[in-house]
Amino acid sequence: GAVVSQHPSRVICKSGTSVKIECRSLDFQATTMFWYRQFPKQSLMLMATSNEGSKATYEQGVEKDKFLINHASLTLSTLTVTSAHPEDSSFYICSARGGGNKLFFGSGTQLSVL
Amino acid sequence: DQQVKQNSPSLSVQEGRISILNCDYTNSMFDYFLWYKKYPAEGPTFLISISSIKDKNEDGRFTVFLNKSAKHLSLHIVPSQPGDSAVYFCAASATVTLNFGKGTSLLVTP
Numbered sequence: 001g002a003v004v005s006q007h008p009s010r011v012i013c014k015s016g017t018s019v020k021i022e023c024r025s026l027d028f029q030a031t032t033m034f035w036y037r038q039f040p041k042q043s044l045m046l047m048a049t050s051n052e053g054s055k056a057t058y059e060q061g062v063e064k065d066k067f068l069i070n071h072a073s074l075t076l077s078t079l080t081v082t083s084a085h086p087e088d089s090s091f092y093i094c095s096a097r098g099g100g101n102k103l104f105f106g107s108g109t110q111l112s113v114l
Numbered sequence: 115d116q117q118v119k120q121n122s123p124s125l126s127v128q129e130g131r132i133s134i135l136n137c138d139y140t141n142s143m144f145d146y147f148l149w150y151k152k153y154p155a156e157g158p159t160f161l162i163s164i165s166s167i168k169d170k171n172e173d174g175r176f177t178v179f180l181n182k183s184a185k186h187l188s189l190h191i192v193p194s195q196p197g198d199s200a201v202y203f204c205a206a207s208a209t210v211t212l213n214f215g216k217g218t219s220l221l222v223t224p
Contacts, residue, residue, distance in 0.1 A: 006157065034211065043216040044158070044203065093157045102148070103205075103212055105157035 003027055004096050006106025013084055014114055021079045021109045023094030029074035030096035034103070035067070038091045050077040084113045117141045118206050120215035127222050133191040135218050137204030140185065144206035144213075149178060149189045152201045152217070161202075162189070194222045 003026040013019050023033055033050040048069050049057040056069035066088075068080040077096075081088055094106040119138045127133045135149075145166040150158035164171040164178045164187070171178050177190045191198055199222045204215040 004157075010155075044214045046211060049211065091155070095157075102160055102163065104160065105150070108155065108157040110155055 004094065004104045004106045006094050006109060008109060009107060010110045010112075012112045012114065015085055016083055019081045019084055019111060021081075021092055021094070021111075023077045023079070023096070023106050025075045025096045025098070025104075028096075028098050030077075030098075031074060033071060033077040033094055033096045035069060035077075035079050036093045036095065038093060038108075044093065047079075052077075081111065084111070086113045089113045116216070117144075118204055118213045118215040120202075120204055120218045122218050123216070124219040124221070127194045127220065129196055129222055129224050130193045133189075133194045133198065133220055133222065135189040135191075135202050135204070135220065137187050137189075137215055138185060139187075139206050139213075141206070141208060141213075142185070143208040146207040147178070147180060147187050148205045148207070148212070149176075150203045150205060150214075151198075152203060158203060191220075194220075196222050196224055198222050 005024045007022045031052045035047045036044040037047050038044050047062045050069045050071040052071045058064045071077040089112050091110050093108045095103045098104050117140050148163040149161040151161050152158040162173050162176045162178050164180050169180050180187045201217040201219045203217045205212040
Protein backbone atom coordinates (compact mmCIF):
# COMPACT_ATOMS: atom_id res chain seq x y z
CA GLY A 1 0.00 0.00 0.00
CA ALA A 2 0.87 3.66 -0.13
CA VAL A 3 3.62 4.74 2.24
CA VAL A 4 4.32 8.16 3.65
CA SER A 5 7.67 8.66 5.33
CA GLN A 6 8.14 11.40 7.90
CA HIS A 7 11.48 12.44 9.34
CA PRO A 8 12.68 13.00 12.00
CA SER A 9 10.53 11.02 14.40
CA ARG A 10 11.72 12.97 17.39
CA VAL A 11 13.56 16.26 17.79
CA ILE A 12 14.61 18.25 20.81
CA CYS A 13 15.73 21.79 20.21
CA LYS A 14 16.52 24.98 22.07
CA SER A 15 14.10 27.85 22.12
CA GLY A 16 14.70 30.23 19.22
CA THR A 17 16.02 27.65 16.79
CA SER A 18 14.27 26.40 13.66
CA VAL A 19 13.30 22.81 12.98
CA LYS A 20 12.54 21.24 9.62
CA ILE A 21 10.30 18.20 9.25
CA GLU A 22 10.16 16.25 6.00
CA CYS A 23 7.26 14.31 4.59
CA ARG A 24 7.75 12.04 1.59
CA SER A 25 5.33 9.91 -0.38
CA LEU A 26 7.41 6.88 -1.22
CA ASP A 27 5.47 5.05 -3.89
CA PHE A 28 3.02 7.57 -5.22
CA GLN A 29 2.90 11.20 -6.23
CA ALA A 30 1.05 13.63 -4.04
CA THR A 31 0.14 17.05 -5.37
CA THR A 32 -1.44 17.76 -2.03
CA MET A 33 -0.13 16.97 1.41
CA PHE A 34 -1.52 17.94 4.78
CA TRP A 35 0.13 18.94 8.02
CA TYR A 36 -1.52 18.24 11.36
CA ARG A 37 -0.69 18.98 14.94
CA GLN A 38 -1.84 16.90 17.86
CA PHE A 39 -1.81 17.89 21.49
CA PRO A 40 -2.03 15.17 24.13
CA LYS A 41 -5.47 13.58 24.27
CA GLN A 42 -6.73 15.88 21.55
CA SER A 43 -7.83 15.37 18.00
CA LEU A 44 -5.66 15.90 14.96
CA MET A 45 -5.80 19.57 14.10
CA LEU A 46 -5.25 20.46 10.47
CA MET A 47 -2.65 23.19 10.24
CA ALA A 48 -2.24 23.64 6.53
CA THR A 49 -2.65 22.13 3.11
CA SER A 50 0.57 21.88 1.14
CA ASN A 51 0.19 22.28 -2.62
CA GLU A 52 2.95 21.23 -4.98
CA GLY A 53 4.33 24.22 -6.85
CA SER A 54 2.21 26.81 -5.09
CA LYS A 55 1.67 28.39 -1.71
CA ALA A 56 0.30 26.43 1.16
CA THR A 57 -3.19 27.08 2.45
CA TYR A 58 -3.21 27.69 6.19
CA GLU A 59 -6.07 27.07 8.57
CA GLN A 60 -7.42 29.90 10.64
CA GLY A 61 -5.22 30.71 13.58
CA VAL A 62 -2.08 29.08 12.18
CA GLU A 63 0.79 31.52 11.70
CA LYS A 64 2.16 31.05 8.20
CA ASP A 65 5.36 32.94 9.02
CA LYS A 66 6.04 30.61 11.89
CA PHE A 67 5.14 27.35 10.18
CA LEU A 68 6.78 27.51 6.77
CA ILE A 69 5.63 24.90 4.29
CA ASN A 70 7.41 24.04 1.08
CA HIS A 71 6.14 21.48 -1.42
CA ALA A 72 8.93 21.49 -3.95
CA SER A 73 8.18 18.21 -5.65
CA LEU A 74 5.37 15.71 -6.06
CA THR A 75 6.84 13.51 -3.35
CA LEU A 76 8.19 15.92 -0.76
CA SER A 77 6.70 18.52 1.54
CA THR A 78 8.56 20.17 4.39
CA LEU A 79 7.34 21.97 7.47
CA THR A 80 9.76 24.35 9.16
CA VAL A 81 8.94 25.57 12.64
CA THR A 82 10.80 28.86 12.81
CA SER A 83 12.07 30.39 16.05
CA ALA A 84 10.54 27.55 18.02
CA HIS A 85 9.24 28.18 21.52
CA PRO A 86 8.16 25.74 24.23
CA GLU A 87 4.49 26.23 23.30
CA ASP A 88 5.32 24.81 19.86
CA SER A 89 6.14 21.48 21.49
CA SER A 90 3.69 19.02 20.02
CA PHE A 91 3.27 15.99 17.81
CA TYR A 92 3.31 16.96 14.14
CA ILE A 93 1.93 14.62 11.51
CA CYS A 94 1.85 14.83 7.74
CA SER A 95 -0.40 13.02 5.33
CA ALA A 96 -0.90 12.57 1.62
CA ARG A 97 -3.85 11.39 -0.36
CA GLY A 98 -3.26 8.15 -2.16
CA GLY A 99 -5.40 5.86 -4.23
CA GLY A 100 -9.03 5.26 -3.38
CA ASN A 101 -9.40 8.67 -1.78
CA LYS A 102 -7.56 7.41 1.28
CA LEU A 103 -5.34 9.61 3.37
CA PHE A 104 -2.05 8.02 4.38
CA PHE A 105 -0.17 9.39 7.33
CA GLY A 106 3.47 9.72 8.20
CA SER A 107 4.68 8.30 11.48
CA GLY A 108 4.75 11.71 13.12
CA THR A 109 7.39 13.95 14.68
CA GLN A 110 7.50 14.65 18.38
CA LEU A 111 8.92 18.13 18.81
CA SER A 112 10.16 19.21 22.20
CA VAL A 113 11.37 22.79 22.58
CA LEU A 114 13.41 23.48 25.67
CA ASP B 115 -17.06 23.84 15.68
CA GLN B 116 -16.61 20.10 15.95
CA GLN B 117 -18.33 18.53 12.95
CA VAL B 118 -17.25 15.02 13.84
CA LYS B 119 -17.85 13.87 17.38
CA GLN B 120 -16.72 10.85 19.26
CA ASN B 121 -18.52 11.21 22.54
CA SER B 122 -16.84 8.33 24.33
CA PRO B 123 -13.24 9.23 25.15
CA SER B 124 -12.47 5.72 26.28
CA LEU B 125 -13.77 2.17 26.08
CA SER B 126 -12.68 -1.02 27.81
CA VAL B 127 -13.55 -4.42 26.37
CA GLN B 128 -12.61 -7.94 27.28
CA GLU B 129 -10.56 -9.94 24.79
CA GLY B 130 -12.75 -11.94 22.45
CA ARG B 131 -15.75 -9.68 22.85
CA ILE B 132 -17.05 -7.09 20.44
CA SER B 133 -15.79 -3.50 20.55
CA ILE B 134 -18.17 -0.86 19.26
CA LEU B 135 -16.84 2.61 18.67
CA ASN B 136 -19.30 5.33 17.80
CA CYS B 137 -19.07 8.52 15.81
CA ASP B 138 -21.58 11.26 15.03
CA TYR B 139 -21.33 14.02 12.48
CA THR B 140 -23.25 17.19 11.77
CA ASN B 141 -22.41 18.05 8.17
CA SER B 142 -24.80 16.38 5.73
CA MET B 143 -22.33 17.08 2.91
CA PHE B 144 -19.88 14.49 4.20
CA ASP B 145 -19.79 11.64 1.72
CA TYR B 146 -16.80 9.58 2.76
CA PHE B 147 -15.94 8.28 6.17
CA LEU B 148 -12.83 6.64 7.52
CA TRP B 149 -11.52 5.09 10.69
CA TYR B 150 -7.91 5.39 11.76
CA LYS B 151 -6.03 3.66 14.52
CA LYS B 152 -3.26 5.39 16.38
CA TYR B 153 -0.66 4.17 18.83
CA PRO B 154 1.14 6.66 21.11
CA ALA B 155 3.87 8.68 19.40
CA GLU B 156 2.99 7.22 16.01
CA GLY B 157 1.05 8.51 13.05
CA PRO B 158 -2.47 7.19 12.45
CA THR B 159 -2.89 4.14 10.26
CA PHE B 160 -5.87 3.64 8.01
CA LEU B 161 -8.30 0.94 9.08
CA ILE B 162 -11.44 0.98 7.03
CA SER B 163 -13.61 3.39 5.10
CA ILE B 164 -17.13 3.68 3.79
CA SER B 165 -18.75 5.77 1.11
CA SER B 166 -22.07 7.44 1.74
CA ILE B 167 -23.69 5.24 -0.91
CA LYS B 168 -23.20 2.24 1.33
CA ASP B 169 -24.41 1.41 4.81
CA LYS B 170 -21.92 -1.29 5.67
CA ASN B 171 -18.37 -2.22 4.84
CA GLU B 172 -16.55 -5.21 6.23
CA ASP B 173 -12.87 -6.06 6.29
CA GLY B 174 -11.87 -9.03 8.37
CA ARG B 175 -12.57 -8.32 12.03
CA PHE B 176 -13.53 -4.72 11.28
CA THR B 177 -16.96 -3.60 10.13
CA VAL B 178 -18.13 -0.04 9.69
CA PHE B 179 -21.82 0.81 9.70
CA LEU B 180 -23.22 4.08 8.38
CA ASN B 181 -26.63 5.47 9.25
CA LYS B 182 -27.02 8.58 7.13
CA SER B 183 -30.39 9.57 8.48
CA ALA B 184 -28.99 9.62 11.99
CA LYS B 185 -25.62 11.00 10.86
CA HIS B 186 -23.99 8.22 12.77
CA LEU B 187 -21.36 5.65 12.07
CA SER B 188 -19.83 2.94 14.12
CA LEU B 189 -16.84 0.66 13.99
CA HIS B 190 -17.26 -2.91 15.19
CA ILE B 191 -14.25 -5.02 16.04
CA VAL B 192 -14.93 -8.68 16.64
CA PRO B 193 -13.33 -10.53 18.21
CA SER B 194 -11.34 -7.87 20.03
CA GLN B 195 -7.67 -8.56 20.66
CA PRO B 196 -5.20 -6.92 23.07
CA GLY B 197 -3.29 -5.56 20.07
CA ASP B 198 -6.36 -3.56 19.16
CA SER B 199 -5.73 -1.33 22.17
CA ALA B 200 -5.14 2.10 20.67
CA VAL B 201 -6.88 5.39 19.99
CA TYR B 202 -9.40 5.23 17.18
CA PHE B 203 -10.22 8.31 15.17
CA CYS B 204 -13.31 8.72 13.07
CA ALA B 205 -12.93 11.04 10.08
CA ALA B 206 -15.33 12.45 7.52
CA SER B 207 -14.75 14.15 4.23
CA ALA B 208 -16.75 16.30 1.84
CA THR B 209 -13.91 17.70 -0.20
CA VAL B 210 -10.15 17.30 -0.04
CA THR B 211 -9.66 17.67 3.70
CA LEU B 212 -10.70 15.37 6.47
CA ASN B 213 -12.48 16.32 9.66
CA PHE B 214 -11.44 14.23 12.63
CA GLY B 215 -13.18 13.38 15.84
CA LYS B 216 -11.27 13.61 19.10
CA GLY B 217 -10.72 9.90 19.25
CA THR B 218 -11.75 7.02 21.48
CA SER B 219 -9.14 5.18 23.45
CA LEU B 220 -9.86 1.45 23.30
CA LEU B 221 -8.41 -0.90 25.87
CA VAL B 222 -8.77 -4.61 25.27
CA THR B 223 -8.06 -6.57 28.41
CA PRO B 224 -6.96 -10.23 28.45
